[in-house]
Amino acid sequence: MKKHIIVFPGDGIGPEVVGQAKKVLVKAAEMGGMDLDMQEFPIGGASIDIYGVPLKDEYLKAAKRADAVLLGAVGGPKWDVVEPSIRPEKALLALRKGLKTYANLRPARPYPALLKASTLKEDVIKDVDILVVRELTGGIYFGRPRGIKEGKKGYNTLVYARKEIERIAKKAFDLAMLRKRHVTSVDKANILETSMFWREIVKGVAAGYPEVRLDHMYVDNCAMQIIRAPGQFDVILTDNMFGDILSDEASMLTGSLGMLPSASIGDRKGLFEPIHGSAPDIAGKGVANPIATIASVAMMLKYSFNRVDLSDVIEGAIERVLEDGLRTKDIDDGTGISVSTEQMGEEIVKRLGRTASQTGSGKV
Ligand code: NAD
Numbered sequence: 001m002k003k004h005i006i007v008f009p010g011d012g013i014g015p016e017v018v019g020q021a022k023k024v025l026v027k028a029a030e031m032g033g034m035d036l037d038m039q040e041f042p043i044g045g046a047s048i049d050i051y052g053v054p055l056k057d058e059y060l061k062a063a064k065r066a067d068a069v070l071l072g073a074v075g076g077p078k079w080d081v082v083e084p085s086i087r088p089e090k091a092l093l094a095l096r097k098g099l100k101t102y103a104n105l106r107p108a109r110p111y112p113a114l115l116k117a118s119t120l121k122e123d124v125i126k127d128v129d130i131l132v133v134r135e136l137t138g139g140i141y142f143g144r145p146r147g148i149k150e151g152k153k154g155y156n157t158l159v160y161a162r163k164e165i166e167r168i169a170k171k172a173f174d175l176a177m178l179r180k181r182h183v184t185s186v187d188k189a190n191i192l193e194t195s196m197f198w199r200e201i202v203k204g205v206a207a208g209y210p211e212v213r214l215d216h217m218y219v220d221n222c223a224m225q226i227i228r229a230p231g232q233f234d235v236i237l238t239d240n241m242f243g244d245i246l247s248d249e250a251s252m253l254t255g256s257l258g259m260l261p262s263a264s265i266g267d268r269k270g271l272f273e274p275i276h277g278s279a280p281d282i283a284g285k286g287v288a289n290p291i292a293t294i295a296s297v298a299m300m301l302k303y304s305f306n307r308v309d310l311s312d313v314i315e316g317a318i319e320r321v322l323e324d325g326l327r328t329k330d331i332d333d334g335t336g337i338s339v340s341t342e343q344m345g346e347e348i349v350k351r352l353g354r355t356a357s358q359t360g361s362g363k364v
Helices: 014-031 045-051 057-065 090-099 112-117 162-177 193-206 219-228 240-254 291-303 308-323 341-356
Strands: 003-010 036-040 068-073 103-108 130-135 147-149 153-155 182-187 213-218 235-238 261-265 270-274
Touching: 003 014, 003 045, 003 057, 014 036, 014 068, 014 291, 014 308, 014 341, 057 090, 068 090, 068 291, 090 270, 103 162, 103 240, 103 291, 112 308, 130 162, 130 240, 162 182, 162 193, 162 235, 182 193, 182 219, 182 240, 193 213, 213 219, 219 235, 219 240, 235 240, 261 291, 270 291, 291 308, 291 341, 308 341
Parallel strands: 003 036, 003 068, 068 270, 130 235, 182 213, 182 235
Antiparallel strands: 103 130, 103 261, 147 153, 261 270
């Protein structure tokens, strides 16, 4: 059956990296006998320039109807001055909410060829394979009441309903079953009632997964452990705000922002995007690293289309290109072969065929 994908290239380097990811996706789909239909729409600043809003209703509706959504990045100094209600970032919140993608998945696994690119010692990170599962549509980012009162106080509300915790916990345990069967639930249960409640419900969900080991960790300790001994983690399950911070921290174990993909999934839809922003400082120069976006497409094949085989083929091609020494500027320590955004995309496409016959890692 034909898969419908909505593509939002966005701003800055967004269109450059998405262009390469599309090439890889088309080739992988062709190899795997998948029929694709891609439609592209403006989002963020690009949409503000044309329509005066960061995301047209019509395009949000199209995204809701699609099987999966691929996003580049939004924002840039040009739109920092627009009124807050129509800022480019509003489009991201509208998409996440509209698609009901309540689980944000961010893998942090260093590529062997890039172990030296990390700011941490090679032996600390060499066996790292973490998946941060962040709750994405609840918690303090959405709780009400919120606001700033007469210039005297600012306030937000941290609230989680049982249902919200249960569904994200189930997602984390399901994913752990496909990995090393270890979940670390991160909270601040020594201080916050919401966290005490979170802990109780996670324990309840864990009872349905006897093969999975569950630990609880306070968020301050977790922030420290990710740097001290990241190899101890498999799946980190946490709320929206803690997850925002910890997933950035965990992903930096592996080096450049330009390498890191993400998936936001719900019960049916998926939104796939690199974790980096629109990088206005390098936009239009052809130097952006497209690997994060290409790896996001690999996540799409795995999580939205259940094609782990094709996802592995893309992951394998990325590993090959790095082993062969090809480097965009952000990961080039002077010893590699410098390539542009487009060359990196093309070289990955060339290696897809070569990795197809090998068995993939099967990693989630
Ligand atoms: P950024 O991620 O865009 O850039 C941070 C640094 O990393 C820059 O030096 C940039 O050149 C570099 N970088 C990022 N991606 C790269 C890539 N693929 N290849 C090589 N180098 C790369 O973060 P920022 O500078 O804080 O934000 C720039 C704009 O992006 C802002 O408007 C911000 O609001 C927006 N933003 C959007 C998203 C999103 O769309 N999801 C996320 C973060 C920031």
